[in-house]
Amino acid sequence: MTDLIEALKAPTADPGTGQVRTGTPVSRVDGRAKVTGQAKYAAEVPAPDLAYGVVVSSPVAKGRITAIHTADALAVPGVVEVLTHQNRPKVRSFDIAYKDMTAPAGAPFRPLYDDKVFYSGQPVALVVAETFEAARYAAALVRIDIEQEPHDTKLSANVDKAYKPKPLKAGFEPPPDEKGNADKAFAEAPVKIDAEFYSGVEHHNPMELFASTVIRDADGHLTIYDKTQSSQNSRWYVSHVFGLSKSKVTVRNPYVGGAFGSGLRPQYQLTLAVMAALHLKRSVRVQLTRQQMFSFGHRPETLQRVKLAAERDGTLRSIYHQAIAETSPIEDYVEVVVNWSGMLYACDNIKFDYKLVKLDQYTPIDMRAPGAAHGVHALEVAMDELSYALNMDPLQLRLKNYAERSPVEDKPYSSKELRACYELGAKQFGWDKRQLAPRSMKEGTELVGWGMATGVWDAMQMFARASAVLHADGRLVVSSAATDIGTGTYTVMAMIAAEAMGMPLEDVTFQLGDSTLPVAPIEGGSSHVTTVGSAVAGVCEKLQKTILKHAQKLKDSPFASAKMKDVEFAGGTLRLKKQPETSLPLTAILNDSGMVRLEEKYLMLPNMLKQRKFRRLVHSAVFVEVRVDEELGVVRVTRVVNAVAAGRIMNLKTATSQVVGGIVWGISQALHEESYTDHRFGRFMNHNLSEYHVPVNADIHAIDVIFAQEDDRIVSRLGAKGVGEIGIVGVAAAISNAIYHATGRRLRSTPMTPDKVLAGFDSGKP
Numbered sequence: 001m002t003d004l005i006e007a008l009k010a011p012t013a014d015p016g017t018g019q020v021r022t023g024t025p026v027s028r029v030d031g032r033a034k035v036t037g038q039a040k041y042a043a044e045v046p047a048p049d050l051a052y053g054v055v056v057s058s059p060v061a062k063g064r065i066t067a068i069h070t071a072d073a074l075a076v077p078g079v080v081e082v083l084t085h086q087n088r089p090k091v092r093s094f095d096i097a098y099k100d101m102t103a104p105a106g107a108p109f110r111p112l113y114d115d116k117v118f119y120s121g122q123p124v125a126l127v128v129a130e131t132f133e134a135a136r137y138a139a140a141l142v143r144i145d146i147e148q149e150p151h152d153t154k155l156s157a158n159v160d161k162a163y164k165p166k167p168l169k170a171g172f173e174p175p176p177d178e179k180g181n182a183d184k185a186f187a188e189a190p191v192k193i194d195a196e197f198y199s200g201v202e203h204h205n206p207m208e209l210f211a212s213t214v215i216r217d218a219d220g221h222l223t224i225y226d227k228t229q230s231s232q233n234s235r236w237y238v239s240h241v242f243g244l245s246k247s248k249v250t251v252r253n254p255y256v257g258g259a260f261g262s263g264l265r266p267q268y269q270l271t272l273a274v275m276a277a278l279h280l281k282r283s284v285r286v287q288l289t290r291q292q293m294f295s296f297g298h299r300p301e302t303l304q305r306v307k308l309a310a311e312r313d314g315t316l317r318s319i320y321h322q323a324i325a326e327t328s329p330i331e332d333y334v335e336v337v338v339n340w341s342g343m344l345y346a347c348d349n350i351k352f353d354y355k356l357v358k359l360d361q362y363t364p365i366d367m368r369a370p371g372a373a374h375g376v377h378a379l380e381v382a383m384d385e386l387s388y389a390l391n392m393d394p395l396q397l398r399l400k401n402y403a404e405r406s407p408v409e410d411k412p413y414s415s416k417e418l419r420a421c422y423e424l425g426a427k428q429f430g431w432d433k434r435q436l437a438p439r440s441m442k443e444g445t446e447l448v449g450w451g452m453a454t455g456v457w458d459a460m461q462m463f464a465r466a467s468a469v470l471h472a473d474g475r476l477v478v479s480s481a482a483t484d485i486g487t488g489t490y491t492v493m494a495m496i497a498a499e500a501m502g503m504p505l506e507d508v509t510f511q512l513g514d515s516t517l518p519v520a521p522i523e524g525g526s527s528h529v530t531t532v533g534s535a536v537a538g539v540c541e542k543l544q545k546t547i548l549k550h551a552q553k554l555k556d557s558p559f560a561s562a563k564m565k566d567v568e569f570a571g572g573t574l575r576l577k578k579q580p581e582t583s584l585p586l587t588a589i590l591n592d593s594g595m596v597r598l599e600e601k602y603l604m605l606p607n608m609l610k611q612r613k614f615r616r617l618v619h620s621a622v623f624v625e626v627r628v629d630e631e632l633g634v635v636r637v638t639r640v641v642n643a644v645a646a647g648r649i650m651n652l653k654t655a656t657s658q659v660v661g662g663i664v665w666g667i668s669q670a671l672h673e674e675s676y677t678d679h680r681f682g683r684f685m686n687h688n689l690s691e692y693h694v695p696v697n698a699d700i701h702a703i704d705v706i707f708a709q710e711d712d713r714i715v716s717r718l719g720a721k722g723v724g725e726i727g728i729v730g731v732a733a734a735i736s737n738a739i740y741h742a743t744g745r746r747l748r749s750t751p752m753t754p755d756k757v758l759a760g761f762d763s764g765k766p
């Protein structure tokens with residue numbers, strides 16, 4: 001971490017003025033609130049006369065509820081009610097009412113709607129009591145009679161039922177049409193690879209459990225603290241499902257303890273908590289258990305096949321990428337799995353295939369670089385296999401086929417410093433000392449291997465509104481209904497505003513996490529900086545103009561004839577660029593103009609006409625060292641260097657943290673995570689943190705993050721492209737490739753557990 005430590009020593013403010021600058025490392029402004037416990041999460045917010053709801057889940061995967069026996073539960077002291085589909089309050093009956101902002105095609109799940117059960121773990125009752133303990137105990141006493149129907153949860157047994165999904169989902173792009181003739185080019189090429197890959201179900205497992213606290217006022221207004229990646233998405237959903245006017249519901253999510261995509265859709269504890277609050281006319285909290293965290297969406301189980309063909313000099317002639325993934329009986333969950341293979345390498349013949357299979361499971365949901373984490377994994381392991389077939393250095397193969405324009409659609413990139421990532425990463429890692437042959441390095445009892453992979457993710461921008469209020473006492477409050485899921489939104493938005501207005505960071509507050517604030521999109525796709533950040537920059541620019549106008553009107557104003565280009569905002573003042581000693585404190589401008597506050601509002605709309613002309617991506621080059629104990633099958637990832645090109649980096653510290661976190665999840669994808677289904681019951685077996693493995697400190701060794709210089713004014717006015725999800729992409733592939741380099745064993749499924757390492761060969765079939 002030497003680079004990071006050096007970087008953290010860099011000054012964060014201009015000497016003299018205390019002025020914060022974007023691009024520097026700044027500690028999170030909400031850090032103190034978090035470490036002291038002052039930051040309250042959805043299940044921690046106090047409320048008077050609060051009732052507690054505990055969910056009863058279906059033990060069977062498919063069937064019809066014939067009876068619910070609640071007498072024993074209701075007899076427990078303190079139990080207030082057992083809500084089921086039979087006594088719940090009225091809800092809307094059209095599918096459209098259940099569509100949230102990120103819903104895919106299909107009919108969304110309706111909690112406690114009717115007697116149908118379509119997945120194991122489905123909520124079928126809510127026990128509400130005066131205490132959490134009473135509710136939890138009573139929930140165990142509820143007996144449900146379910147007339148079981150046969151279920152099917154096996155993806156591999158149903159690939160013949162795969163179909164082309166409806167491509168309807170925010171941010172989804174269906175695979176493009178074939179370029180050239182991939183089959184013919186494959187048949188004719190001298191060197192080829194045809195490999196299958198398998199990745200099992202994964203669950204997000206953020207530290208914070210899903211929870212909703214619904215606080216009901218005397219007048220019936222609901223203030224809901226919800227664990228979500230968008231307060232406005234939850235507000236919209238609750239309004240629609242229950243037919244409540246917008247003014248009757250406020251959703252807040254000021255702090256979110258990780259989400260990784262699981263909070264992109266309103267989850268059922270929200271619906272159940274609101275049901276109970278409406279039914280009982282009192283405040284209710286519903287928090288899920290860790291086991292129930294495995295019952296509302298997951299990264300889908302996916303089968304892939306990648307065929308690559310090349311000339312003997314390494315020139316790629318053909319790329320074919322197929323994926324078959326699971327979805328639920330009710331919705332077509334889609335994600336971009338295969339398209340990435342048409343964005344990285346120059347090639348004349350590229351063909352895709354993406355299909356879904358309906359299984360008796362809940363609808364999958366976006367998780368940590370959805371689609372790319374596994375799609376790019378398959379491509380990048382196949383590229384490594386091709387490099388060995390060619391007897392060529394894996395990095396040289398990437399450079400040989402480096403795309404200067406996005407290959408399938410033949411568009412320019414808005415920016416692409418991937419070459420710099422390869423160079424910076426390779427240099428930092430010491431890649432030039434690598435020998436081509438597997439099993440060439442050993443230390444003690446361990447084989448040592450070096451592997452690399454490319455990473456890619458979207459550089460997205462959505463639309464957002466922001467408001468800014470400058471108070472006469474010198475405080476600036478900027479607001480948007482954005483979310484901080486731990487990524488650093490509070491900090492980065494405050495930095496952007498402080499820099500624009502020339503104010504010290506301490507005087508600037510960014511308000512987020514409240515559905516009544518100006519419209520912001522869901523925090524997803526690593527796009528909050530490009531979107532909300534640009535709205536913040538926009539509203540500050542408007543505020544600057546208004547301040548200048550007021551300054552011009554002051555008596556004997558030194559700014560009377562000044563234009564925007566003649567002035568700057570620095571040290572809490574407005575001053576002339578050419579004559580900095582001619583300055584006025586912003587507070588004086590407001591006070592002398594007789595104002596206690598000055599407010600501006602701004603709507604940031606992306607320039608889509610311009611953006612559409614470019615393929616907009618973030619890139620990375622990942623280099624990994626593993627140590628493999630062949631007798632135990634244990635893999636240790638002892639060194640990771642991830643060089644990332646993600647436009648201008650706004651906060652070096654939080655951006656680095658994002659990428660480090662992504663790398664940890666990449667190690668996790670590679671070695672630890674999988675939710676195993678017992679197909680006899682159609683149920684996840686390891687739904688707890690003792691058996692669903694995530695990395696612990698002992699699994700994580702040296703991690704280096706490097707940012708390549710990049711500045712992309714097509715993606716955003718800030719030059720930023722967004723950072724977060726790019727951190728995971730390519731990491732598992734680099735680890736797989738390093739394991740091959742260490743051992744000569746090619747593992748084509750994730751996670752690469754000791755049994756697979758010991759077996760020595762992995763067909764990529766489940």
Ligand code: MOS
Binds near residue numbers: 259525
């Ligand atoms: Mo992310 S998987 O878009 O929260």
